[in-house]
Amino acid sequence: MKKIILSLFVLATTLATNAQIETPAPSPSQKTVQKVGLTDVTLEYSRPSMRGRKIFGGLEDFGKVWRTGANSNTKLTFSTDFMVAGNKLKKGTYALYTIPGEKTWDIILYTDATNWGNPAKWDESKVAAKVNVAAQNIPMNIETFTITFDDLTNNSAVLGIMWENTYVGLKFETPTEEMVSNNIEKIMSGPSANDYYASATYYLEGGKDINKAQIWIDKAVEMTANAPKFWFLRKQSLIHAKAGKTKSAIAAAKASLKYAEIAKNAGYIKMNKASLKEWGAM
Numbered sequence: 001m002k003k004i005i006l007s008l009f010v011l012a013t014t015l016a017t018n019a020q021i022e023t024p025a026p027s028p029s030q031k032t033v034q035k036v037g038l039t040d041v042t043l044e045y046s047r048p049s050m051r052g053r054k055i056f057g058g059l060e061d062f063g064k065v066w067r068t069g070a071n072s073n074t075k076l077t078f079s080t081d082f083m084v085a086g087n088k089l090k091k092g093t094y095a096l097y098t099i100p101g102e103k104t105w106d107i108i109l110y111t112d113a114t115n116w117g118n119p120a121k122w123d124e125s126k127v128a129a130k131v132n133v134a135a136q137n138i139p140m141n142i143e144t145f146t147i148t149f150d151d152l153t154n155n156s157a158v159l160g161i162m163w164e165n166t167y168v169g170l171k172f173e174t175p176t177e178e179m180v181s182n183n184i185e186k187i188m189s190g191p192s193a194n195d196y197y198a199s200a201t202y203y204l205e206g207g208k209d210i211n212k213a214q215i216w217i218d219k220a221v222e223m224t225a226n227a228p229k230f231w232f233l234r235k236q237s238l239i240h241a242k243a244g245k246t247k248s249a250i251a252a253a254k255a256s257l258k259y260a261e262i263a264k265n266a267g268y269i270k271m272n273k274a275s276l277k278e279w280g281a282m
Contacts, residue, residue, distance in 0.1 A: 027070035027145075034149040036157045037176030039082065041149070043159075045074035045096075049144045055164040056100050065108075067117045068098045068161065069145060075113045076159075083173040084109065084129040094128060098161065098168070100135075107131050107161075107170045136167045196220035197232055200239060210243045221252075230259035230268050237275060250281045 027048040034041045048070040053059050060066050068074045073095040080091050095113040099106040109129040112119060119126075141164055148160040150169060155176045158169040186192075191199075197220040203213035217236045224232055233256035241249035253272045260268035276282040 029071070032147075032149070034152075034157065036149070036152065036172075037154045037174045038080070038179045039174040039176070040077075040079040041157070042077040043075070043147060043149075044077075045145075045147055046070040046072070047145045050141065050164060056166055057102070060100055062101050063099060065118055065122065066098050066100060068096050069147075071116070073097070073110075073113060073115045073117060074147070076109070078174075080175060080179070082175070084170070085131045087129055089128050096159075100166075103135055104132050105135055105161075105168045107133055107159075107168065131170060133168050133170060138162065138165045138167050141165055193220045193223040193232070196223070197235065201235055204235070204239050204242065210239065213239050214243050214245075228255065228259050230256045230263060230265065233259065234268055234272060237272070241275070241279065246279055250276065250279050253279070254281070 025046075027046040029044070029046050032043045034043070046069045056062065074097075075093055076096055077093040078089075078091045082089055082091070089109065092111075093113045094109040094111060095115065097108040097110055097118070099108070107130070108127055110119075111126045111128050112123070142162045145163040146161075148162070150158040150160040151171075156171060156173045158171045160167060160169050196216040200213045200217035200220065203209060203216070217232070217239050221228075221232050221236050233252050237249045237252035237256060240246075240252060253275050257269060257272035257276070260272060273282060
């Protein structure tokens with residue numbers, strides 16, 4: 001009898017431990033990724049609802065820092081550097097805090113985005129940007145707290161914050177024109193020395209057209225003639241050797257050895273000496 005009672009107790013305890021009742025979150029989370037020009041902006045936040053409560057000047061006091069949502073701090077992640085109110089900010093993740101007011105709000109980007117709600121201790125040195133914006137009345141109530149990306153252009157967007165009958169917006173700018181100009185310039189100027197080097201290496205190691213590999217590695221070495229790279233020259237020597245051009249292979253190996261010795265790179269010194277010995281140049 002005691003064994004039966006004990007077994008039933010263990011079973012009941014196990015069921016109680018493993019039982020998990022899933023219920024809807026009071027403030028469900030949302031994650032949005034918005035492309036602004038060539039920049040990905042990721043927004044992660046929790047969305048409380050009014051539920052008959054007065055929000056601003058009630059649930060959320062005027063003049064006090066608000067987490068701008070519920071639960072963990074709201075996060076904004078930018079894939080590139082960006083601009084807010086004329087200030088350039090680094091790419092990365094920021095917490096979004098606000099200080100609601102009757103007529104204006106302060107919108108704050110905070111570099112520490114690991115807090116549950118407001119930081120235990122506010123650190124002004126972590127305020128990356130603080131912008132004062134006008135609060136606009138909306139002619140209807142927004143029941144559930146909402147953040148949107150508004151007024152999208154190739155170079156900017158407005159982060160819209162809405163709840164109850166209030167809307168505030170934070171404009172940010174992305175370096176789209178600069179990025180596009182750099183891409184155009186890079187493509188129009190043709191492949192870089194590194195592109196030629198990588199292509200030549202791929203052809204050499206893949207047993208492909210060695211003549212093409214030679215053209216590409218020679219171009220890479222030519223483009224870096226003002227600042228010779230011993231690893232480029234080493235690859236040039238191997239490609240020329242495989243193409244049956246021992247004389248130019250030896251010249252490239254000697255040049256690679258010279259610059260490897262200047263850089264004190266023991267590995268390349270050893271490899272170049274071994275090749276030069278193999279090709280009868282040492």
